[in-house]
Amino acid sequence: MFHKAVLLLYNRLLHFSRDDYQKFSIVNQYNNSEFVMSNDRVIIFDTTLRDGEQSPGASMTKSEKLSIAKSLEKMKVDVIEAGFAIASPGDFESVKAIADSVKDSTICSLSRALDKDIDRAAEALKGANSGRIHTFIATSPIHMEHKLRMQPDQVVEQAVHAVKRARNHVADVEFSCEDAGRSEIDFLCRIIEAAIDAGASTINIPDTVGYAIPEQFGQTIKTLIERIPNSDKAIFSVHCHNDLGLAVANSLSAVQNGARQVECTINGLGERAGNASLEEIVMAIRTRKDLFNIETAVDPQFIVPTSKLVSSVTGFAVQPNKAIVGANAFAHESGIHQDGVLKHRETYEIMSAQDVGWNTNRMVLGKHSGRNAFKTRLEELGHTFETETELNHAFANFKDLADKKHEIYDEDLHLLVSDNAAKHFEDKYELVSLKVTSCTGEIPEAEVVISIDGKEAKGVAQGSGPVDASFKAIESIVASGSELQLYSVNAITSGTDSQGEVTVRLDHSGKIVNGLGADTDIVIASAKAYLHALNLLGAKVVREHPQTAEGV
Numbered sequence: 170m171f172h173k174a175v176l177l178l179y180n181r182l183l184h185f186s187r188d189d190y191q192k193f194s195i196v197n198q199y200n201n202s203e204f205v206m207s208n209d210r211v212i213i214f215d216t217t218l219r220d221g222e223q224s225p226g227a228s229m230t231k232s233e234k235l236s237i238a239k240s241l242e243k244m245k246v247d248v249i250e251a252g253f254a255i256a257s258p259g260d261f262e263s264v265k266a267i268a269d270s271v272k273d274s275t276i277c278s279l280s281r282a283l284d285k286d287i288d289r290a291a292e293a294l295k296g297a298n299s300g301r302i303h304t305f306i307a308t309s310p311i312h313m314e315h316k317l318r319m320q321p322d323q324v325v326e327q328a329v330h331a332v333k334r335a336r337n338h339v340a341d342v343e344f345s346c347e348d349a350g351r352s353e354i355d356f357l358c359r360i361i362e363a364a365i366d367a368g369a370s371t372i373n374i375p376d377t378v379g380y381a382i383p384e385q386f387g388q389t390i391k392t393l394i395e396r397i398p399n400s401d402k403a404i405f406s407v408h409c410h411n412d413l414g415l416a417v418a419n420s421l422s423a424v425q426n427g428a429r430q431v432e433c434t435i436n437g438l439g440e441r442a443g444n445a446s447l448e449e450i451v452m453a454i455r456t457r458k459d460l461f462n463i464e465t466a467v468d469p470q471f472i473v474p475t476s477k478l479v480s481s482v483t484g485f486a487v488q489p490n491k492a493i494v495g496a497n498a499f500a501h502e503s504g505i506h507q508d509g510v511l512k513h514r515e516t517y518e519i520m521s522a523q524d525v526g527w528n529t530n531r532m533v534l535g536k537h538s539g540r541n542a543f544k545t546r547l548e549e550l551g552h553t554f555e556t557e558t559e560l561n562h563a564f565a566n567f568k569d570l571a572d573k574k575h576e577i578y579d580e581d582l583h584l585l586v587s588d589n590a591a592k593h594f595e596d597k598y599e600l601v602s603l604k605v606t607s608c609t610g611e612i613p614e615a616e617v618v619i620s621i622d623g624k625e626a627k628g629v630a631q632g633s634g635p636v637d638a639s640f641k642a643i644e645s646i647v648a649s650g651s652e653l654q655l656y657s658v659n660a661i662t663s664g665t666d667s668q669g670e671v672t673v674r675l676d677h678s679g680k681i682v683n684g685l686g687a688d689t690d691i692v693i694a695s696a697k698a699y700l701h702a703l704n705l706l707g708a709k710v711v712r713e714h715p716q717t718a719e720g721v
């Protein structure tokens with residue numbers, strides 16, 4: 170016990186002394202505390218407007234960028250990388266507009282380690298409440314040799330020069346070692362130490378090509394913090410790409426090993442396979458506070474609205490199974506899951522839909538759904554089942570429909586129940602099978618088999634169309650002598666797998682009935698509706714049901 174308490178105290182002291190030292194040193198050094206972030210939370214640096222925009226096809230206009238920046242500000246994102254000021258006059262104007270009007274987040278512009286880039290970034294950031302210049306240079310052997318065509322010594326020199334130049338403009342300077350994920354650790358230590366000495370207060374370790382693996386990447390961050398003598402004078406940041414689908418995992422591993430800034434984007438937008446997604450980072454840190462023991466300032470309520478905004482501005486749809494912001498992230502279709510969630514939400518949900526800005530979670534009715542979800546939804550729609558048999562009957566019809574249709578909507582359910590209500594009449598006629606041939610240049614023909622009081626009968630007829638042929642085939646068996654007064658088809662949901670709802674009005678010697686039929690095949694729906702009408706003409710009520718009168 171004593172041993173544990175000493176350990177706890179030791180850890181706290183270690184934590185505090187590092188935090189305090191960091192805060193004091195940065196405040197003292199620059200005498201401007203605006204940008205200083207304490208070490209007791211993870212700074213969220215959003216780069217949707219810079220790296221996100223590097224997604225082919227994701228270019229945004231100035232006003233679109235401004236509206237996204239405002240949404241990020243509302244979400245309490247700490248740093249917004251608004252663009253790369255030297256890239257184009259438009260990008261310059263966007264950074265400037267955001268710096269001029271977004272006041273609660275730090276606004277940042279990227280720049281190469283070149284004077285002209287840095288000066289342009291500084292100019293765009295002039296109006297910012299809190300502006301940051303983010304300068305970078307590649308540090309991996311492959312980039313230095315083949316892209317920059319520079320010796321490592323020259324790269325260090327250029328990095329130091331760039332940081333100093335940026336510091337002449339602003340107090341808040343971030344330095345990135347591009348392609349750090351493939352850089353040599355000794356060289357990283359050397360250049361980072363020099364960049365911190367030159368005045369960089371944030372050191373970013375990008376896994377530019379998404380090469381890292383979580384455990385190894387976390388270890389790299391830990392080693393850098395431990396080995397670089399002045400590491401306590403800067404906040405270590407990570408910027409992970411998703412080429413192997415590991416951007417979020419790598420970022421989280423870095424946080425566990427001392428990184429206190431994560432660069433990320435809404436919906437994981439970004440160069441090639443994208444960046445670490447902001448929503449996943451924020452919600453992982455929040456949901457697994459037991460492991461991370463740290464927080465972000467982000468208000469998660471704004472996650473879904475911002476995701477939708479980014480998606481609509483860029484035209485990049487969010488995949489339905491995307492964590493947090495995908496349409497299915499809080500949707501349940503399987504009966505066992507639905508039953509669990511209805512009994513106790515947390516059986517299958519580790520976060521709440523409302524926490525991240527959805528209105529609610531969703532129960533999607535489909536072929537995997539069970540009675541509990543089916544009954545609950547129908548109750549919400551105002552339908553109650555009086556007996557278990559009734560529920561079972563409707564549920565069986567629902568399963569039949571679900572086999573034919575991907576998703577069952579409320580409209581389908583209403584129809585299913587009214588259709589089901591019709592079944593409370595003892596049906597004389599039932600459709601067994603229907604085969605229709607309809608070919609260009611040929612007369613449509615229908616072959617129908619119906620059951621009459623349990624006995625099957627077959628009829629064949631031609632007609633002006635497949636529906637007409639089907640009705641004539643039925644009449645060739647039944648010979649009801651009734652007159653068709655109305656035929657209407659309604660697609661009750663959108664999409665080609667929608668159910669067609671058919672109404673057939675028959676008049677038999679002044680007795681008028683409306684038959685209803687529904688099916689994903691409208692010819693079958695029509696035949697069902699016709700038979701339903703015939704049943705109503707001769708139906709004898711077996712037992713009363715409150716919905717029968719309205720539903721039929």
Ligand SMILES: CC(=O)SCCNC(=O)CCNC(=O)[C@H](O)C(C)(C)COP(=O)(O)OP(=O)(O)OC[C@H]1O[C@@H](n2cnc3c(N)ncnc32)[C@H](O)[C@@H]1OP(=O)(O)O
Binds near residue numbers: 220256318377440
């Ligand atoms: C990993 C990342 O995401 S980095 C950011 C990537 N984003 C972008 O590139 C988007 C914006 N880029 C642009 O608009 C243009 O590339 C510009 C305006 C920056 C430069 O355009 P250009 O002057 O025509 O150069 P170009 O793009 O053809 O080549 C890049 C040049 O910058 C050099 N360079 C690349 N990175 C750096 C750096 N960090 N510091 C200094 N120089 C660099 C390259 O070596 C190359 O120099 P060279 O022309 O002498 O060979």
Ligand SMILES: CC(C)C(=O)C(=O)O
Binds near residue numbers: 345346347376378
């Ligand atoms: C400029 C840096 C941070 C970058 O975007 C990358 O390395 O991917």
